[in-house]
Amino acid sequence: MSNLIQHVKTGGRFEEVYRYSRLIRIGDWIISSGTAGRNYATREISADVAGQVHQSMKNLSSALAAFGATVRDIVHIRVFITSQNDLVEALETLATYFEGTDPVHAIHCGPLPGGEEVKIELEITCYKPENTEIRREWLLAQPN
Structure with a gap:
């Protein structure tokens, strides 16, 4: 196993000011x-939560490409949202990215x-082995 930690920077000014990376890769984990x-290039942000979800996923997809990864490699997503009123719309929009x-x-x-206009922030964990195809299996747990 490698002891290399790789970092992806997207050029955002806060990445430099506050000293963080958009993504890191440690072995098979991102x-x-x-x-x-x-939109980090224009600093524009949609007024609706669905537009913000789409832009956040676009931002993450661009960064993941640096590691040859895609949103299909996401195994865990943390959704930070400012209002419960936007939750259903946000989750329905996110669901369009995770078919299968x-x-x-x-x-x-x-x-x-980030300001009152920020309605949602996403944080992800991906599993992306270097030379192995991922297999998925779904099991059904019975409620107690």
């Missing part, structure tokens, strides 16, 4: 920082950094 639905992969979710509701 972990992201929280990623808002802001069904990652686990954690959802947190409360204020977010």
